[in-house]
Amino acid sequence: MKYKIYIVEDDVSISTVLKECIDKYGFQVVIVEDFEKVMDGFNEYNPDLVLLDVNLPKFDGFYWCRKIRQQSKVPIIFISARDSGMDQVMALESGADDYITKPFYYDVVIAKIKSHLRRAFGDYAPKIEERIVEVDGLRFYPERLELEFKEQKLIITKREGILIEYLMKKYPKVVSRDFLLEKIWDDIEFVEENTLSVNISRIRKRLQNLGIDGGIETIRGAGYKLNKTW
Template sequence: MFKILIIEDDLTLFNEIKTRLSQWSYDVYGVENFDKVLDEFIIIQPDLVIIDIQLPKFDGFHWCRMIRSHSKVPIIFLSSRDHPMDMVMAMQLGADDFVQKPFHFDVLIAKIQALLRRTYNYNSSEKIHIKTWCGAKIDPNKNTVTNERGTVELTKNEMFIFNLLIRKKNQIVSRTELIESLWDDERFVSDNTLTVNVNRLRKKLDELGLGQYIETKVGQGYVAKEEEIK
């Protein structure tokens, strides 16, 4: 049974989400003290976190940053605010998805199921080996990319996208293919979410001098160019 921690101060909404998720046999927890969210997270050790942006004292961005300093657990943001920068900020802090309030519970459940499936079942479907690309070593088991400049750590989403791109190196991988591979059903994700994830991947690869080898093909998709770095 997966444990889900809901960081939401609206008790009515929390209880409604808890009731719906419990029907799907998820073990749902809430936060008792919003001054000590990280402490409760460490005690509960959830498999997934759902977090609102607007919270007492510290906002969801703060707690996302704190959780990410301790764990790679998948995080879904909830927000009643409709500013595009909220989603961008959430993804840049390491969130895996973003749900706008009000939302349909079937959509939230589908996102949760897809995220749990690819986070915890991804490595079970096939044996994953260390690969090389443009002179860098890619370890999907540790979600790392390493070359002579150092090592960067990717999120599950970033590594999933990266693997899809290098599997078809020098070929265009369409945005539709990436979205469907990541989220199983493109109706449950915005196109902007993919853009944020790819940009975040490219920014991390920039630290290794490799960002330019992930090319955007406007109106088509992305290409991972294969070129040995000397």
């Protein structure tokens, strides 16, 4: 199997040498060219690992890291000239797996790539049976954040996934707002009142895209419940 590497680096000299170096080890490599369409390239290429710079045109690497994490668990390694501790903390908090500072040895980058691929897909990858949460034909796959209904599939965000998983697990019971808030946000004192409502609305739209109207019912003063309308 040839693993696919996605390089998001605006310094052409660095990205070119990185590609040449990585190519030698049998990986497939794609370099981003349009930095306003990083996610379009990611979805089209479906890489196994991402090399990501911090300083990028339009949006920085932290932004793109968070966007990737909304739909994928592939290893993300930052490669950046910014070597402050705060930058490294922000990278990890955004969902990155590693952080390499420039200038760097290309052999170290290759070793890091191999290590993270082994942990994600190889001998060190956790051998876990995929979980499936199902309610009468509506299926949710938590590990891949995928909703499925009548052969239609769509990818949802991690936060949406947590909400729909608990609504499905608790069906046909009502799930309280406080319970859902605690499962998603560590400190509910700093969550705006409408934040949960906004995320519930997004899930309703996701279900509508699958052909399910009125899939989540609001129970005034209590919370929400999955409404099996199909």
